Amino acid sequence: MNIGAPEIILIILAVLLLFGYKKLPDASRSFGRSLRIFKGEMKGMKDDDARAATPAPPAVLQAADADRRAQLEAEAAAAEARAAELRARAAQPGAADAR
Template identity: 60%
Template sequence: MNLRPTEIILILVVILLLFGAKKLPDMARSLGKSARILKSEAKAMKKDDEAAAGAPPADSPAQDAPKTIQAAPGDVTSSRPVTEPNRTTQS
């Protein structure tokens, strides 16, 4: 679908009228923050997958260290410790 410049301008004007000029910077800021979080989580998952390929067995002492999740790179105020289920624990 090819949009001409006049159609793009019309769409932008409608968006501006719907959301208002005051809300657009906040929406862009939250979208950027969400994109950074998604990117950091994707990197962490890729790193975890690479580490799991050459990782020692699950019962090794290296697995005992607590892990921390951060909401965004460099954001230490919202980081929290994470407890992971043990494979040796019986339900």
């Protein structure tokens, strides 16, 4: 089944009749955006599959976990120190009067 020039002209006329010449640029722009989003999502799914298929070596994961654990412990220590400082200020006599 070959589509020749007369069939293409009929399709173009049908599209123009359905959408009108003023709405055609907006419709084609929307169609292009939809295709771009669809392609991006498909590429993202392929990238996710590729990442899941090649797991990171355990040594890299352990090093990353150790770094993250050390960072969280440092943040917790800083938060505890700040809380102790605030408790000490609140316990001082006249602390409520200063506010």
